Amino acid sequence: MKPQAPSRFSYFSSQTQSVETSPTFDGLLASSAVKLPLSEEERQPNGDVWWLDVYDATEEDVNAVSDAFNIHPLTTEDVTLREKREKVELFRTYYFISFRILVSDAEAAGCPSSAEFYILVFYNGAVTFSPQGCVHVDRVRARIRKLQDPAMLSSDWICYALIDDIVDSFEPFMRAASLEAEAIEDQVFIARVDDAKLLIPRVDSLRKKITHLIHCLSGKGDVLNGFVKRCKAKDKHPVFPEGDLLMYLGDVQDHLVTTMSNLSHFDEIVGRSQANCLAHLSATNLRMSLNINKVISKVSVLATIFVPMHLVTALWGMNVEVPGQETHGLAWFFGIFGVLMAFMVLFVFVSGRLKLL
Structure with missing residues (x-):
């Protein structure tokens, strides 16, 4: 059996502003500082905003949390099987969001890998399943502690903050791709034959990285658009947030559109540089061939x-x-x-x- 991490279950409460951790779900429930709303009546709005995060959850962990919070079997199946499709789904007492994120342990390798991040938003709290290497939970908790108006904190705001942090996490990789694309574009026309041969692997690696980033971001636009439309609907589901959250979601959409357009622009630059590099090599090889024939x-x-x-x-x-x-x-x-x-x-x-x- 896979050994458990020291603190894979963590509980945050807006009243205490502290995080309680435990290696098991039963151990977390046994803590006197943890008051998880296990019944539907307890999960109604009562002033206290709670947040339960399960880090690198196993199938047993997902089943235990699902039984405790009466989570729908379809959601349990998606989390257990690591559903890769990004989506937002409605259920009777919560809405479910599936997002793909970039994990921090792959940054040193140059090309980030992706993993699945799941958010379940109830009336007055949230349950998240974060993968190994995820840093968004700690960042959002630090952001909550810096809120000037604690009254604005809600389960929907936690969901917004997580989505916003996930989208913003693509920014460092976008800047790195921008610098690399500009460097390659400057070197294409001044590179010698040997240098041009070294540029081709760099161009291929950068195009692969940009394509991966675009692929990870492409599904988020549809999820946010569907999320916003359902929030605006006149007959919207009772668990959906009020209109105040639309302004924050619009800001996330702006960041997403900007990042996507920048990555597409960098992809065009790299594609043009790749074509110029291949044309330069082709012209050089043609000159060498003519000289050899002569x-x-x-x-x-x-x-x-x-x-x-x-x-x-x-x-x-x-x-x-x-x-x-x-x-x-x-x-x-x-x-x-x-x-x-x-x-x-x-x-x-x-x-x-x-x-x-």
């Missing part, structure tokens, strides 16, 4: 000139009669050598006139 053509002309001379010398190297072999002196030798040299000079001159050399 050299090979000259070598071929010289080989054509020297082939007859090799034929003659090879013929005389065999057991055949050589002209003038019975004559004393070097007249025949220099005569034959002069004819061969004259033949070579003539054809070199003709090749030069025909611009073959």
